[in-house]
Amino acid sequence: MDPRTKVTRIFPTVTLILAMYLIGAGLLLAGVPSNTKPSVASQAFKGKPEDYVGQDTCKGCHDDMFKNWEQSPHWKTTLNHKGVEWQGCEACHGPGKAHADAMGEAAGDPAKIEAAKKLIYSFKGEPAQEISKRCLSCHTYGEEHSNFARQAHNINNVSCIDCHSPHYAKADYLLVQKQPLLCFSCHNEVKADFSKTFHHRVNEGLVKCTDCHNEHGGFLTHQLRSTASQDMVCFKCHVDKAGPFVYEHAPVKTEGCVICHTPHGSPNPRLLKRSQVNLLCLECHTFTIDAGAPSIPSFHNQSAKYQACTMCHPMVHGSNTNRFFFR
Amino acid sequence: MRSNRSGLGSVLASFCLVILAFAPAVAQEEQTSEGKDVGNYHVNQSLEFGWRGTSISGNNDVYDTFVNLGQGFREFNQSLEMRSLNHSGGLFDNLSLSNFGYGGDPNDVSMLRVSKNKWYDFTGTFRRDRNLWNYDLLANPLNPTTSNPTVIVSFSPHDMALTRRMTDTNLTLMPQSNFRVRLGYNRNINQGPSLTSYHVGTEELLFQQVKTTVNAYQVGFDYRGVPRTNFSYDQFLNYYKNDTTDQDGALFLQLANGQLVDPGISWDTKNNVPCKTPIANSGTTPPTYSSNCPGETNLWRSQPIRTSYPTEQFSFQSNYFNNVDMAGRLAYTSADARVDAFDELFQGFESRTLARQLQTTGTAAIQRVTSTGDYAVTWTVTPKFRVVDEFRFDYFRIPGQNNLSSSNLFAVSLTTAPVVFNPANCPPPYTASTCPTHNTSSEADSGTAIASLYLGQDAKTNTFQLEYDFTKRFGARLGYRYGHRLIDQRNVEVDTSTYDPTLTTSKGNVWPGTGPCAGVALNADGSCTVTGLSSASLANFAASTTINEHSLLAGFWARPTDNFRLSYSQELFYADNTFTRVSPRQLQHYKLRASYKPQQWLSITGTMNLLEARNNVSQIFHIEHTRNAGFNVTAAPNDRWSLDGGYNYTGVFSQTNVCFIFGSGPPPPGFPACPIIGSAVPLQGISIYNSTLSYGYFDFMVKPVKRVTMRAGYNIDHVTGNTLILNPNSPPGPLNFDYHRPTASVDVDLAKGVTWRTAWAYYDYNEKDSATDPIGPRSFRGNLVNLSVVYSF
Numbered sequence A: 001m002d003p004r005t006k007v008t009r010i011f012p013t014v015t016l017i018l019a020m021y022l023i024g025a026g027l028l029l030a031g032v033p034s035n036t037k038p039s040v041a042s043q044a045f046k047g048k049p050e051d052y053v054g055q056d057t058c059k060g061c062h063d064d065m066f067k068n069w070e071q072s073p074h075w076k077t078t079l080n081h082k083g084v085e086w087q088g089c090e091a092c093h094g095p096g097k098a099h100a101d102a103m104g105e106a107a108g109d110p111a112k113i114e115a116a117k118k119l120i121y122s123f124k125g126e127p128a129q130e131i132s133k134r135c136l137s138c139h140t141y142g143e144e145h146s147n148f149a150r151q152a153h154n155i156n157n158v159s160c161i162d163c164h165s166p167h168y169a170k171a172d173y174l175l176v177q178k179q180p181l182l183c184f185s186c187h188n189e190v191k192a193d194f195s196k197t198f199h200h201r202v203n204e205g206l207v208k209c210t211d212c213h214n215e216h217g218g219f220l221t222h223q224l225r226s227t228a229s230q231d232m233v234c235f236k237c238h239v240d241k242a243g244p245f246v247y248e249h250a251p252v253k254t255e256g257c258v259i260c261h262t263p264h265g266s267p268n269p270r271l272l273k274r275s276q277v278n279l280l281c282l283e284c285h286t287f288t289i290d291a292g293a294p295s296i297p298s299f300h301n302q303s304a305k306y307q308a309c310t311m312c313h314p315m316v317h318g319s320n321t322n323r324f325f326f327r
Numbered sequence B: 001m002r003s004n005r006s007g008l009g010s011v012l013a014s015f016c017l018v019i020l021a022f023a024p025a026v027a028q029e030e031q032t033s034e035g036k037d038v039g040n041y042h043v044n045q046s047l048e049f050g051w052r053g054t055s056i057s058g059n060n061d062v063y064d065t066f067v068n069l070g071q072g073f074r075e076f077n078q079s080l081e082m083r084s085l086n087h088s089g090g091l092f093d094n095l096s097l098s099n100f101g102y103g104g105d106p107n108d109v110s111m112l113r114v115s116k117n118k119w120y121d122f123t124g125t126f127r128r129d130r131n132l133w134n135y136d137l138l139a140n141p142l143n144p145t146t147s148n149p150t151v152i153v154s155f156s157p158h159d160m161a162l163t164r165r166m167t168d169t170n171l172t173l174m175p176q177s178n179f180r181v182r183l184g185y186n187r188n189i190n191q192g193p194s195l196t197s198y199h200v201g202t203e204e205l206l207f208q209q210v211k212t213t214v215n216a217y218q219v220g221f222d223y224r225g226v227p228r229t230n231f232s233y234d235q236f237l238n239y240y241k242n243d244t245t246d247q248d249g250a251l252f253l254q255l256a257n258g259q260l261v262d263p264g265i266s267w268d269t270k271n272n273v274p275c276k277t278p279i280a281n282s283g284t285t286p287p288t289y290s291s292n293c294p295g296e297t298n299l300w301r302s303q304p305i306r307t308s309y310p311t312e313q314f315s316f317q318s319n320y321f322n323n324v325d326m327a328g329r330l331a332y333t334s335a336d337a338r339v340d341a342f343d344e345l346f347q348g349f350e351s352r353t354l355a356r357q358l359q360t361t362g363t364a365a366i367q368r369v370t371s372t373g374d375y376a377v378t379w380t381v382t383p384k385f386r387v388v389d390e391f392r393f394d395y396f397r398i399p400g401q402n403n404l405s406s407s408n409l410f411a412v413s414l415t416t417a418p419v420v421f422n423p424a425n426c427p428p429p430y431t432a433s434t435c436p437t438h439n440t441s442s443e444a445d446s447g448t449a450i451a452s453l454y455l456g457q458d459a460k461t462n463t464f465q466l467e468y469d470f471t472k473r474f475g476a477r478l479g480y481r482y483g484h485r486l487i488d489q490r491n492v493e494v495d496t497s498t499y500d501p502t503l504t505t506s507k508g509n510v511w512p513g514t515g516p517c518a519g520v521a522l523n524a525d526g527s528c529t530v531t532g533l534s535s536a537s538l539a540n541f542a543a544s545t546t547i548n549e550h551s552l553l554a555g556f557w558a559r560p561t562d563n564f565r566l567s568y569s570q571e572l573f574y575a576d577n578t579f580t581r582v583s584p585r586q587l588q589h590y591k592l593r594a595s596y597k598p599q600q601w602l603s604i605t606g607t608m609n610l611l612e613a614r615n616n617v618s619q620i621f622h623i624e625h626t627r628n629a630g631f632n633v634t635a636a637p638n639d640r641w642s643l644d645g646g647y648n649y650t651g652v653f654s655q656t657n658v659c660f661i662f663g664s665g666p667p668p669p670g671f672p673a674c675p676i677i678g679s680a681v682p683l684q685g686i687s688i689y690n691s692t693l694s695y696g697y698f699d700f701m702v703k704p705v706k707r708v709t710m711r712a713g714y715n716i717d718h719v720t721g722n723t724l725i726l727n728p729n730s731p732p733g734p735l736n737f738d739y740h741r742p743t744a745s746v747d748v749d750l751a752k753g754v755t756w757r758t759a760w761a762y763y764d765y766n767e768k769d770s771a772t773d774p775i776g777p778r779s780f781r782g783n784l785v786n787l788s789v790v791y792s793f
Helices: A003-029 A055-061 A063-070 A073-079 A097-106 A110-117 A128-136 A188-193 A250-254 A277-282 B009-025 B060-066
Strands: B036-038 B041-058 B072-084 B094-100 B107-116 B120-133 B160-173 B179-200 B202-223 B229-242 B245-248 B279-281 B295-302 B305-318 B324-350 B355-382 B385-410 B446-471 B474-499 B528-532 B541-561 B564-575 B586-599 B602-615 B622-638 B641-660 B683-705 B708-723 B737-751 B754-767 B780-792
Touching: A055 A063, A055 A097, A063 A073, A097 A110, A188 B602, A188 B622, A188 B641, A188 B683, A250 B446, A250 B474, A277 B641, A277 B683, B041 B060, B041 B754, B060 B120, B060 B754, B060 B780, B072 B780, B160 B202, B179 B324, B202 B295, B324 B385, B446 B541
Parallel strands: none
Antiparallel strands: B036 B041, B041 B072, B041 B780, B072 B094, B094 B107, B107 B120, B120 B160, B160 B179, B179 B202, B202 B229, B202 B245, B229 B305, B245 B295, B295 B324, B305 B324, B324 B355, B355 B385, B385 B446, B446 B474, B474 B528, B474 B541, B541 B564, B564 B586, B586 B602, B602 B622, B622 B641, B641 B683, B683 B708, B708 B737, B737 B754, B754 B780
16 A cells, blocks of 8 residues: 555544644633533522412513413423423423512612523523433433433534524424424535435435434434334335345345445435445455455456446345345 | 427516516515414415426436426425414314425425324324436446447336335324323335346346335333333334336347347347347348347246234333433334245246246245344433443344245247157157257256245444533543444255256267266156255355444533534444455544534534545455535525525545456456455456545525515535446446536515515536447436415415
């Protein structure tokens, strides 16, 4: 191997790692605003019944927010019989009596108003973990949210309200924007993928990001969903590739579809990783002593024909009647 | 297929006239969509209906593969929102319904959501995808022009015109209670015509009627009686049916006796494909095919598959213990697949084996047993410090068996009737002309084959991670993941083959002195029966692969200011073994995301995603990377104008040592002999794939006056690349192209709730070099104009 190739490969990698850790260390050492002590409001997520005032009191000052909230699914919290701490505005913002009383006593004094504002949990500037914890105190049902605490959004400080707006939602499920634009706003490399010539029909509205990914977590890498039968999510639509087959193309099951395909989009037909099918096949099915894939037989002449291996081996995902995937 | 589908001049003229006619109405009333109260409901409704005109030039097949938007009247969009004013509607409190694409677009979608507060929540989706796919390079035989005759295949032998209909319905009963019930039903039908190919002597083109159906049922329960804990149980049943049939689709030549024949799609007479002189008489209609060449006169195949996948799943999530968040799942699936009646009949001629008729019938039964388990826990040691552990086991095994019977007949040409062995007509010494004819490559006259195969994988993964929030604005994590995989493969096959006596004069053989029956005791009728593998290449085997994987995980997030966010993560991966040559032994993955929002109306985001992987062991030297970086700017300072734009770069590179056969003609320069022991003939090369993709876009909106909204946008893909070209007939394909998609639209509010919309989209796909390649060009241009009215209240 050309040593320059190796250096070229290593250099950006090392540079990037160093840069990232320098940024991280810099942010830590530069004394970024530190306010790690939880506010009084955040400590008192669920208070005593006498600390609550009910949503009608909130409505007195926050009429516009109340109007939006009242039309949203969160209105259903008023039907909760577990207690006042699970109902209305205070189900999310915590007990509001101290805040309401202080605002009343402020009598227009800006300093007192500022102090009173801190007596209610407003979500603004709070850590993602804390914000999400409040939402999850109700939204824990089922598998959808069950692994939220360990998923990529949460550990990267992305909280529920980065995607959902309880008061000013613009799409179903209180989303701030519809899919896929909402997802693209952070994952803009995926926007490029779905603009490639061969792509899953996400931009067209046929497929949603959340059809394949569990945005709230899940147990699989890349927050992928699986089929009901615990198979790869691809097989939910591409059912004929799922098998089981007598003759499995083993990497499909052990390595996954991504061993040959790029799922979001590709310039190559069938979302393949290579522009020529035969090279894709040859990379594994070659004469070698290193891996177990059967090598190509001697009559497969690459100079004149067999441009695409799939012309004779169309059932590459698996077959029940032919070990060579002829039928 | 290249054509100009329709003139657009009249469409554009009409559009201009319509715009001019409505211009005076501009800026008179402001459009609102506040909805209105109807009974106990507040109702918002919107409907966009209109007409699309298209003008397509160039390769229509590629246009259909990429875009497939046609001309005609369409329901472009419809939405209905109903909300009970007092939260106490009759059958429902909230209803949301939306549709688009009906009237002929390839993607039609309907979504319905209905709920009644504490009683039920129902979601239903119907999606139809009409998938016209014909990119002619895929599976194309790339016949050389030196063939006589020259046969250029200008379509993909694997094209398709399938329609997939997906219905998903989910009903949750008593969604607010501590015990709720979930019911689900999903249906997925994929059907339509397609082409495929089959290798018997030549590569015949087959016509398929695809039909697959899945019916999936779900019953689930959630119980939340324990504080801060949820238990769920789900029972799933998926039932899959595949009723796809195949038959010959290209009987485009005739034999001397007038019978139609399919000579296959591979034509390279210089290399004896399908044979040296395939056309016996070109003066007939259709031309007469040589009866000594391989061909097919009839093919029928049916292999209905029925598979059931019952799954039981238990899951839970709990914060019962202070500072401990746990989640887990256990699932078990035992899938059974059956092929009760495989039936294939080939009639034609395979010159290599003298096969004249091959009939195979049989059955297959396969199981897939899967059990998975997940357990994940986060222990919040202090408000700033968390310890996380996730464990997963994923086990599956797929034992499968088929039992196939074959009955074959042989003859010396396409027009010679095959001889069925009859001891009365073919007595020893087997010199009568009524004896069957074989050659040394002929397969058995009849036989059974029983194959038992097994594939299983036992995978376990554990991820341990420490998370620390240094401040409210900075947190970091460090972790380690260990994975262990054991992959087992086993194959046992037993063939019982009966060889009938061969005409002794054929090839000078003396029955049973040569061939598979040599030394085998003959049956009473003169045939012999051999048990074992029919070919040395079908060796039984058992293999297992063990892989240990280690990953170092790290990352941090930062929010230096309220307006600036940053996150970074990396994985450094090492495996001591691989299952495939292109699976990595070393991998590094770095991801960086940043967003900056200096103003409420201005947002800038950037991403960088680097994946470096290699399996650089002896004789493989696989190296690959995917390097991606991009940014996006969104500005919407007021409702008069906005801009959204960005750029994204992706560089994909891969190289792998491959050894391949180069049987005739001079090898490409620079290809040394394959160094693998015992493989002196094959050549070695480096399979290189290098692709650079640049994607840029913008979308600009301006409202020059209150009632007019104008938009202009542009999307462009610029792709360059190179790859190892083995086949001199192979065009570069989609390695170098530009794909331009400018758009523009004008919305004019005519009256309250009524908007006239005119939208234009242009598609310009320019695959470089395809204009000169034998099966090109694959470029196209498309003008699309939508004229529609949006009515909303």
